[in-house]
Amino acid sequence: MLTLLGPRTPGRYCDRISRRGFLQIGGLALGGLTLTDVLRAEAATGQKSNKSVIMIFLPGGPPHQDMYDLKPDAPSEIRGEFKPIATNVPGIQVCELMPKLAGMMDKLVPIRSVIGATGDHYSFQCMTGRRHQQQPSGGWPEFGSVVGKVLGATSPSVPPYVGLSPRMQHRPYNSGYPGFLGAAFTPFQPNGDGKDDMLLQGISLDRLDDRKSLIGALDNFNRRTDTHGMMAGMDAFQQQAFGVLTSSKLAEALDLEKEPQSLRDRYGFGTEKHQGDGAPRLMQQFLAARRLVEAGVRVVTLSFSFWDYHGSNFNLCRENLPQLDQGVSALVEDLHQRGLDKDVTVIVWGEFGRTPTINAQAGRDHWPNVSCALMAGGGLRTGQVIGATDRNAAEAVDRPVRFEEIHATLYNRLGIDPLSTTVSDLTGRPQYITEHHPPLAELV
Numbered sequence: 285m286l287t288l289l290g291p292r293t294p295g296r297y298c299d300r301i302s303r304r305g306f307l308q309i310g311g312l313a314l315g316g317l318t319l320t321d322v323l324r325a326e327a328a329t330g331q332k333s334n335k336s337v338i339m340i341f342l343p344g345g346p347p348h349q350d351m352y353d354l355k356p357d358a359p360s361e362i363r364g365e366f367k368p369i370a371t372n373v374p375g376i377q378v379c380e381l382m383p384k385l386a387g388m389m390d391k392l393v394p395i396r397s398v399i400g401a402t403g404d405h406y407s408f409q410c411m412t413g414r415r416h417q418q419q420p421s422g423g424w425p426e427f428g429s430v431v432g433k434v435l436g437a438t439s440p441s442v443p444p445y446v447g448l449s450p451r452m453q454h455r456p457y458n459s460g461y462p463g464f465l466g467a468a469f470t471p472f473q474p475n476g477d478g479k480d481d482m483l484l485q486g487i488s489l490d491r492l493d494d495r496k497s498l499i500g501a502l503d504n505f506n507r508r509t510d511t512h513g514m515m516a517g518m519d520a521f522q523q524q525a526f527g528v529l530t531s532s533k534l535a536e537a538l539d540l541e542k543e544p545q546s547l548r549d550r551y552g553f554g555t556e557k558h559q560g561d562g563a564p565r566l567m568q569q570f571l572a573a574r575r576l577v578e579a580g581v582r583v584v585t586l587s588f589s590f591w592d593y594h595g596s597n598f599n600l601c602r603e604n605l606p607q608l609d610q611g612v613s614a615l616v617e618d619l620h621q622r623g624l625d626k627d628v629t630v631i632v633w634g635e636f637g638r639t640p641t642i643n644a645q646a647g648r649d650h651w652p653n654v655s656c657a658l659m660a661g662g663g664l665r666t667g668q669v670i671g672a673t674d675r676n677a678a679e680a681v682d683r684p685v686r687f688e689e690i691h692a693t694l695y696n697r698l699g700i701d702p703l704s705t706t707v708s709d710l711t712g713r714p715q716y717i718t719e720h721h722p723p724l725a726e727l728v
Contacts, residue, residue, distance in 0.1 A: 334438055334580070334627065335582075335627045335628070335629070335662070335697060335698050335699060336577035336581060336582050336583065336584070336627060336628045336629070336698075337427070337428075337431075337582070337583050337584075337628070337629045337630075337631065337662075337694050337697065337698065338573045338574075338577060338583075338584045338585075338586075338615070338628060338629070338630045338631070339410070339411070339427065339428075339583070339584070339585045339586075339631050339694075340570075340585075340586055340587075340588055340612070340630070340631065340632040340633075341407050341410050341411070341449070341457075341459070341585065341586070341587045341588070341633070341634065342587075342588055342589065342591050342608075342632065342633065342634035343405075343407065343452065343454070343457040343562040343563055343587055343589075343590060343591065343592075343634065343635070344405065344457075344560065344562050344590045344591035344592030344593075344634065344635075345405070345591055345592060345634050345635055345636045345637060345638060345650060345651075345655070346591040346633075346634045346637075346638075346655075346656070347591070347593065347597060347601065347637070347638040347648050348396065348637040348638065348654065348655050348656035348673075348677060349362075349363075349364065349637075349638065349640065349648075349677035350364055350366055350379055350597070350598070350601050350605075350638075350648075351378065351379050351382070351605065351656060352378050352379070352394035352396055352656050352658065352669075353394075353396045353656060353673055353677050354366060354367070354368040354377065354378070354379060355675060355676060355677050356368055357675065358640075358675055358676050358677075361641055361642050362640045362641055362642070362676050362677070364597070364598060364642060365598045366379050366380055366381060366598070366601070367379075367380045368380070369383065369386055370386070371385075371386040371387070371389035372386070372387055372388065372389050372390055373389040373390055373667045373668075376389050376394070376668075376669055378394070379601075379605060381601060381602065381605035381606055381609065382605055382606075382608075382609040383609065384609045384610060384613035384614075385609050385612060385613050385658075387613075388613060388616060388617065389667060390666060390667040391616055391620065391625070391660055391661075391666050391667070392616065392658060392659070392660050392666055392667070393658070393659045393660065393664060393665075393666050393667075393668055393669070393670060393727060394656065394657075394658050394669050394670070395656060395657040395658070395659065395669075395670045395671055395685050395690070396654075396656055396669060396670070396671045396672055396673055396680075397654060397670065397671025397672060397673060397680035397681075397682065397683055397684050397685050398633070398637075398654065398655045398656060398657050398671075398680075398684075398685050398686075398687065398690070399653070399654055399655075399680050399684045399685065399686060400415075400686045400687055400688075401635060401636035401637075401652035401653075401655055401687070402415055402416070402417075402636075402652060403636055403650055403652035404416070404456070404635065405454060405456055405457070405592070405635060406456035406457065406635060407456065407457050407458065407459045407587070407635065408424075408456065409635060409687050410633055410634070410635060410687070411426040411427060411428075411459045411461075411585065412424045412425065412426055412427065412463075412691075413427065413687050413688050413690070413691030413692075413718060413719075414687075414688075414719070419463075420464055420709045420710070420711075420713075420715060421464060421709065421710045421711065422463055422464030422465075422466075422709065422710045423461065423463040423464060424463045424464075425461075425462050425463035425464060425465040425469065425707070426445075426459060426460070426461055426462065426463065426471075426585075427583060427691060427694065427695075428444070428445030428446075428447070428471055428582070428583035428585060429445060429461075429462040429463065429465050429469040429470070429471070430465070430469075430695075430707060430717050431444060431445065431582050431583050431695075431698060431700070432444035432445045432465075432469045432471075432582065432583070433465050433469050433707050434700055434705060434707065434717070435582060435698065435699075435700070437580075437582075438580035438581075438582065439533075439580050441533050441534070442533060442534065442579055442580040442581055443471070443472040443534075443581065444581065444582040444583065445469070445470075445471040445472065445581070445582065445583045445585075446471055446472045446473070446474070446576050446581045446583070446584050446585075447459055447460045447471040447472070447473045447475075447584075447585045447586075448473075448474065448475065448569050448572060448573065448576075448584060448585065448586040449473075449475065449563060449585060449586055449587035450475040450558075450563060450564065450566075450587075451475065452558065452561060452562055452563055452587065453558065453561035453562075454561040454562065457561070457562055457563070457587065459471075459585055459587075460473055464709040464710045464715075465707060471583075471585070472534070474538060533579060534579070536579075537572075537575045537576050537578075537579040537581075538572060538575070538576075540568055540571055540572060540575070543571065543575075547571070547618070548568065548571065550614045550617075550618075551567050551568060551570055551571045551610070551611060551614040551615075551618075552567035552568075552607060552610045552611060552614070553567050553568060554566055554567035554568075554607055554611075558590075559589045559590035559604075560590035560592060561590070562587065562589060562590030562591070562592070563587035563588055563589055563590065564589070565588065565589045565604070565607050566586075566588070567607060567610065567611045569586045569588070569611075570586070570611040570612065570614060570615040571614070571615075571618075572586075573586055573615065574615055574618050574619065574622075574624075574628075577624070577627075577628050578622070578624065582698065588608060588611070589604050589607070589608070590604075591604070591634055593638070593647050593648060594643065594645060594647040594648075594649055595643075595645030595646060595647040596645070596646055596647060597638070597642070597646055597647045597648050598646060599646075608632075612630070612632060612658070612660075615630065616630060616660045616661065619660075619661055624661070625660075625661045625662075625663075626661070626662070626663040627661075627662075627663075628661045628662065629659065629660070629661045629662030629664065629694060629697040629698075630658075630659065630660040630661050630662075631657060631658070631659050631690065631694060632657065632658040632659075633655070633656070633657035633658070633690075634655065635655075636650060636651060636652040636655050637651045637652070637653070637654050637655035637656065637677075638650070638651050639651045640676040640677050640678045651678075653678060653679055653680075654673055654677070654678070654679060654680050654684075657685075657690060659690075659693075659727070662694075662697040663697065664693075664697070664727045664728065665726065665727050665728075668726065670683055670685060670724065670726055670727075671683040671684065671685055683726075685724065686721060688718050688719050688721040689721045689722070689723070689724055690724070691717075691718055691721075692718045692721045692722055692723045692724075693723040693724045693727055693728060695717060695718065695723075696723040696728055697728070700717070702717055702718040702721070702722070702723065703716075703718070703720060703722060705717050
């Protein structure tokens, strides 16, 4: 692993994320594997696509009936405090706290009828498309790990899977697990936990005033090692591994200061304070995700805020929904403006929905019966709603959609056939990447 050590009082970017956090490279030497092993594993895969997926996980279970599926005609103890507003697609309404998304509904697809949640507080089902029960030895791999295995990296210096989520207090919310595919397909995690550190010969953030200095220091380090003959005798994979560890490409992708201030303001800044036992509201994650897929990363995952509102549901929605509205709308708009809307698919979802009935603490409790998702980009047929719930938003009554179908759709957008593609488990047995669910025909 490569870490550039920060000062005792960590510096901050303009987006208030610590410099140390963004410069820690995790997952490159886990489980006894070296980065050279990772690259050898990836060399055996075919690079069939340069398309990407950005997955935004909302830990805690977002309230579907206060977002995309409001029920204004339901009794007061069910409908809540928010009013639906019209979108730019006739007949589609969303919560009044999401006006930016309402104004670009022609570029979006709310799914109001996601079923099959286990009711567990975890990211597992969103990240894998599977239930956690009866897993094969080693466990089911996450979507990004499967993509890395099947497609490999787009470039030797860019990992196929990047996880931007900071570590959360409730451990099952955290992601970054390759399952039976092994540590070679662990995501690159700039905010991840580290193992043994490798220091770049005295380079530390105390000596680096800005990101240009960092990139220059890396370039100087490359030249010094080449002059001293360290590259001599390395095989091709070792040289590629060295290139990844000292490449400035990822540092540049994560250098948000390269973007105009007006665009960074459009995304917003939020707070790095963790919400509940979930994630912070790091608005600049959305911008970082766009920069990473533009640099060639195939799958980027991030987590946003905390949504387990057993009390004060409406006050907390007033804090969180406007910022989610800002971040997601900025990302979708940015992808379209940069011509990436056909190549990058966005999915926003959580582990389950919330109860129709508001409890005595003005909250909504866990409700695995039905939940919601929002999709965009990827050349999908946008400007429509998929599915419907009953008058209380309690059950799916039209076009129930399973987690596996959404995953199948994401694989399809990457050029991977979800019905025929397999990966081998620890026993060598081929496992289908989805449970024989086709992509959503309404979208593809």
